[in-house]
Each structure stands twice: as structure tokens, then as C-alpha cells.
Amino acid sequence: MDQGTFEAVDRFIGETIVAEDKGLRGAVEAAEAAGLPSIQVSPPQGKLLAMLVRLVGAKRILEFGTLGGYSAILMARALPAEGRLISLEASPDYAEVARRSIEAAGVGEKVEVRVGPALETLPLLEEEGTGPFDLVFIDADKVNTPNYFAWSLDRTRPGGLIVADNVVRDGSLAEEADADEATRAQRRLHEMLAEEPRVDATTIQTVGVKGYDGFLVALVEPA
Numbered sequence: 001m002d003q004g005t006f007e008a009v010d011r012f013i014g015e016t017i018v019a020e021d022k023g024l025r026g027a028v029e030a031a032e033a034a035g036l037p038s039i040q041v042s043p044p045q046g047k048l049l050a051m052l053v054r055l056v057g058a059k060r061i062l063e064f065g066t067l068g069g070y071s072a073i074l075m076a077r078a079l080p081a082e083g084r085l086i087s088l089e090a091s092p093d094y095a096e097v098a099r100r101s102i103e104a105a106g107v108g109e110k111v112e113v114r115v116g117p118a119l120e121t122l123p124l125l126e127e128e129g130t131g132p133f134d135l136v137f138i139d140a141d142k143v144n145t146p147n148y149f150a151w152s153l154d155r156t157r158p159g160g161l162i163v164a165d166n167v168v169r170d171g172s173l174a175e176e177a178d179a180d181e182a183t184r185a186q187r188r189l190h191e192m193l194a195e196e197p198r199v200d201a202t203t204i205q206t207v208g209v210k211g212y213d214g215f216l217v218a219l220v221e222p223a
């Protein structure tokens with residue numbers, strides 16, 4: 001089995017149970033035209049995120065890493081009319097592309113994109129008393145995933161979910177002495193969660209158009 005097979009299967013899934021509509025395709029095209037990297041969640045992964053939003057009955061979502069707004073659009077659409085999603089993005093240019101696509105996809109009212117490195121924009125969220133969140137999607141700079149997780153855990157309601165993308169990293173997650181800082185961060189996150197009674201968590205390895213990676217899902221336990 002190889003990358004070609006993984007892509008063919010994602011294509012088949014896309015032709016059958018996971019259809020992308022105009023809003024999502026538009027977001028991908030706008031991102032491509034603006035030169036953004038094509039690293040958004042795959043359509044099947046995005047569909048799972050949207051289903052998780054519905055399963056937890058989420059009304060407040062926090063996202064780390066907006067890029068061109070693809071995952072934000074998917075999650076926002078799964079929210080009820082009064083639901084809100086705040087997405088944090090370091091790049092002002094990406095945020096602008098995302099805002100346009102989010103508006104064009106019909107969820108402009110539900111989504112707020114905040115510009116700046118997340119560690120710098122989180123204190124303002126805190127000051128404003130935003131949250132608690134029902135679902136957090138962590139998908140920004142990977143070295144900070146454990147920091148974003150720790151911040152989010154204190155601000156996610158019991159029964160809420162924290163999902164972190166890109167934790168498996170071509171299998172390097174299993175390499176104890178891996179030199180990559182981003183990989184070390186995912187190992188640290190797992191070690192941290194092993195000792196954390198406030199969540200029940202699992203990591204699912206994935207293959208597909210984005211190669212071999214995986215995401216972590218953590219369910220916040222009642223206090």
C-alpha cells in the first residue's frame with residue numbers, strides 16, 4: 001500500500017459519502033490562488049470534525065490555526081444558528097483570505113478570526129471571559145500544541161472535546177529520541193495526558209491525501 005492508494009481511497013470517499021460543496025471548494029481555490037499552503041484537513045477528516053461538533057452539541061468552538069478557513073467553515077456549519085467559533089491565526093494575510101471564504105460560505109456571522117500568534121491573543125480571550133468552550137480544535141504551530149492543550153483544558157466544559165491534529169507525524173511519535181521539536185511536543189502531550197485525570201483520550205493514526213499522520217481526541221471528564 002502506498003500514497004497513491006491512500007489518495008484514491010480519499011477520492012472515492014469524496015465521490016460517495018463526503019461531498020464538498022461550493023463554499024468549501026471556493027475556500028480551497030481562494031487559498032490556492034493566494035498561495036497558502038495546501039495543508040487544511042482532508043474532506044473526510046473535516047467531516048469527522050463537523051460530526052464531532054454535532055455529537056457534543058457544541059455552541060462555542062475555539063480553533064487554533066485558521067489557514068484559509070476550511071476547517072472553520074466545516075465546524076461553523078455544524079453549529080446551531082446561535083453557535084460561535086473563534087479561530088486564531090498568526091498570519092494577517094491568511095486571516096484575510098479566510099474571512100472572505102468564510103463569508104462566501106455563508107457562516108460569516110458565526111465565525112471570528114483573530115490575528116496574532118495564539119499565545120499572544122489568548123490573554124485577551126481570557127480577559128473578555130470568552131468560553132468555556134464545548135470543542136477546541138488545535139491545528140496551529142505544532143511545537144505549541146501542549147501549551148494550547150493546557151490552556152484549553154482549563155476552559156473546556158465537562159463533556160467537551162479537545163482535538164489536536166498532526167500528532168503522529170509520519171510515525172515519528174514513536175521515536176523516543178526524535179530530534180524534531182514538533183514531534184517532541186506531541187510526545188510530551190501524550191505523556192502529559194497519561195497523568196491527567198481530567199481527560200479521557202485516544203490518538204487515531206490516519207492515512208489519506210495528507211500522508212501518514214493522526215489526531216488526538218480528548219474528552220473532558222466531569223470535575
Ligand code: SAH
Nearest residue numbers: 040041065067070071089090117118140141
Ligand atoms: N485548521 C486549518 C489548517 C491550519 S494550518 C484547516 O484545516 O483548514 C496551520 C495554521 O496555523 C497556519 O495557517 C499557520 O499560519 C497558523 N499558525 C502558525 N503558527 C501560529 C501561531 N503561533 N498562532 C496562531 N496560528 C498559527
Ligand code: DHB
Nearest residue numbers: 039040041139140165166
Ligand atoms: C502542516 C500543518 C498542518 O496543520 C497539517 O495538517 C499538515 C502540515 C505544516 O505546517 O506543514
Ligand code: MG
Nearest residue numbers: 039139165166
Ligand atoms: Mg493540521
